[in-house]
Amino acid sequence: MTDIKVDQQAMQEKTVTDKKYTRFDITQRVEHFIFLLSFSVLGITGLAQKYSENMISQQLIQSLGGIENTRLIHHWAAVVMMFVTIFHILNLLYRIFVLRVPWSMMPVIEDIKHLIHDIGYYLGIRKEQAYYGRYNYAEKMEYLAVVWGTIIMGITGFMMWNPIVTAEYLPGQLIPAAKAAHGAEAILAVLSILLWHFYHVHLRHFNKSMFTGKLTRDEMKEEHPAELAQIDAGHNYSPPPTTILRKRQYVFFPFAIIIAIVMIFSAYQFVTVEDTALAQVTIRETAEVFVPVTPTPKPTPTPAPTSPPEEGVQANSWSGAYGAMFRNRCGTCHGFTAVGGLSLATYEDALIGGDNGPAIVPGNAEASVLVQVQLEGGHPGQLTPEEISSVIEWIEAGAPEQ
Numbered sequence: 001m002t003d004i005k006v007d008q009q010a011m012q013e014k015t016v017t018d019k020k021y022t023r024f025d026i027t028q029r030v031e032h033f034i035f036l037l038s039f040s041v042l043g044i045t046g047l048a049q050k051y052s053e054n055m056i057s058q059q060l061i062q063s064l065g066g067i068e069n070t071r072l073i074h075h076w077a078a079v080v081m082m083f084v085t086i087f088h089i090l091n092l093l094y095r096i097f098v099l100r101v102p103w104s105m106m107p108v109i110e111d112i113k114h115l116i117h118d119i120g121y122y123l124g125i126r127k128e129q130a131y132y133g134r135y136n137y138a139e140k141m142e143y144l145a146v147v148w149g150t151i152i153m154g155i156t157g158f159m160m161w162n163p164i165v166t167a168e169y170l171p172g173q174l175i176p177a178a179k180a181a182h183g184a185e186a187i188l189a190v191l192s193i194l195l196w197h198f199y200h201v202h203l204r205h206f207n208k209s210m211f212t213g214k215l216t217r218d219e220m221k222e223e224h225p226a227e228l229a230q231i232d233a234g235h236n237y238s239p240p241p242t243t244i245l246r247k248r249q250y251v252f253f254p255f256a257i258i259i260a261i262v263m264i265f266s267a268y269q270f271v272t273v274e275d276t277a278l279a280q281v282t283i284r285e286t287a288e289v290f291v292p293v294t295p296t297p298k299p300t301p302t303p304a305p306t307s308p309p310e311e312g313v314q315a316n317s318w319s320g321a322y323g324a325m326f327r328n329r330c331g332t333c334h335g336f337t338a339v340g341g342l343s344l345a346t347y348e349d350a351l352i353g354g355d356n357g358p359a360i361v362p363g364n365a366e367a368s369v370l371v372q373v374q375l376e377g378g379h380p381g382q383l384t385p386e387e388i389s390s391v392i393e394w395i396e397a398g399a400p401e402q
Contacts, residue, residue, distance in 0.1 A: 021220050021231065023209035027091060032210050035084045041077035043190045045070050050183045058338065066339055075271075078157060082267045085150060089263070090256055098248040101237060104134045107144075111137035133226040142197065149189050156182035162274040317400045318347045322391065326350070330381040342369075347401045362399040365392045 024032070048057040048070060064070045095101040114130035115137050121129050130136070135143075159166045159178035166175055201207045207223075209215050220228040230236050239245070314320050326334075326344040333339040334354075342354025350370070353359045359370040366372075373379055374388050383391065394400075 019217055020214040021217070021228070022213060023215045024213050026213065029210055029213055031084060031088060031091070034080065035088075038077045038080040038084060039189075039193075042074060042081065043186065045074040045077065046183075046186050047190065049074070050186070062338060062341065068339075075161070079267070079271060081150075082154075082270070083264075086260065086263045086267070090260060093256065093259075094252065098245065098252050099239060102134075105140055105143055107137065107140050111140060131226045132224050133230075134224060136223075138200065142192075145192065149185055152185045153182060153189075156185070158270055161270070165274045314400060314402065316394055316397070317402050318350075319402045322394060323347065325383075325387065329383060333380065344370075360395060360399050363396065365395040368395055371395065 044060070045064070048060045048064075049067070051057045052061065052067075061067055061070050064073060096103060110133075114132065117126060117130040120126040156178040159170075159175055160182060163175050166178075201210075205222075207215075207219070209219075215223070217228070220231075227236075240248070323346075330344050334342050334344045338354070340354045340356065342356075342359055343349040344359065350359045351362075353369055357367075357369050359368060361367040371388070371392060374383050374391070
């Protein structure tokens with residue numbers, strides 16, 4: 001009989017040890033995954049644009065199809081994060097007002113005591129860490145940092161996405177300030193995830209609860225001992241009865257629908273409120289232009305002042321004149337961003353060319369893509385006829401670099 005009792009006690013202890021405790025439900029895990037995906041895309045595409053002169057950024061932008069595709073991906077990831085944020089707000093309101101789940105993510109005085117306790121533990125004054133509940137002070141601060149960062153990124157992102165509308169109501173100087181704040185907050189967020197979140201959740205101890213939704217008893221003892229004690233004492237949260245739940249839902253859902261409509265409409269306005277110069281201009285009806293018999297003479301353009309070429313550098317060379325001309329006229333699209341794979345940042349880049357071939361073929365202007373495009377006309381970086389003739393003469397002369 002004694003052996004049977006011992007075996008039964010051992011089985012009961014094993015059952016308790018093997019018990020799993022629900023940490024996150026399926027909606028929270030799906031929400032976390034989509035947020036993680038959109039955050040990662042925003043961080044990669046955003047930092048690539050912020051540091052576009054970096055070689056890694058240039059390669060990434062080219063692999064994504066150019067700077068415009070990179071911006072488009074960045075914007076779509078922002079839209080996804082907007083809808084994740086809307087869902088999170090509605091889900092949070094439902095848990096608070098309908099399910100009456102304790103709002104344990106908000107900081108309380110007890111968290112300050114836990115912080116002081118942990119400082120003593122890390123200094124060797126105390127033998128054990130603080131007695132955490134469902135969320136400790138570090139997790140709460142990380143959550144609030146996400147909330148704060150999302151607000152900052154949303155406001156500054158709107159100002160950058162819609163600069164004309166922003167300038168109608170706010171000083172124009174705030175737009176470059178928003179760009180600086182947007183980039184700085186992005187760096188802070190990425191570093192926080194890589195240095196803080198990854199270490200505490202994945203390296204120090206691999207917490208699988210965001211994937212499985214469960215924690216073992218040993219993990220609960222280590223990470224959330226106060227919550228485990230409440231569960232063992234039978235004081236843990238229990239959902240309300242069905243009748244009460246239905247009454248609360250009847251009151252909550254109409255308000256939730258109104259809030260959802262307002263937030264979705266705001267997100268739609270965020271994206272569509274402004275037509276920028278990127279919008280396609282409608283081609284209107286054309287009419288014959290009156291030309292006087294005696295045409296008005298065209299004013300001779302005043303050439304831009306140029307610094308004298310360095311000693312040993314020819315004026316009719318890449319270093320003497322044409323490199324600066326191409327950087328000035330073509331640098332926006334064919335600088336470090338290299339639209340179409342073509343960069344005119346350096347002489348070597350021009351010889352290599354882009355997707356359509358070498359931009360400059362020394363001694364052969366007809367085979368030079370740059371000349372072909374310029375002779376067609378209508379290019380955003382269109383050269384004057386005099387400049388085109390000068391470029392052709394330079395290429396036919398062998399396109400000297402210096």
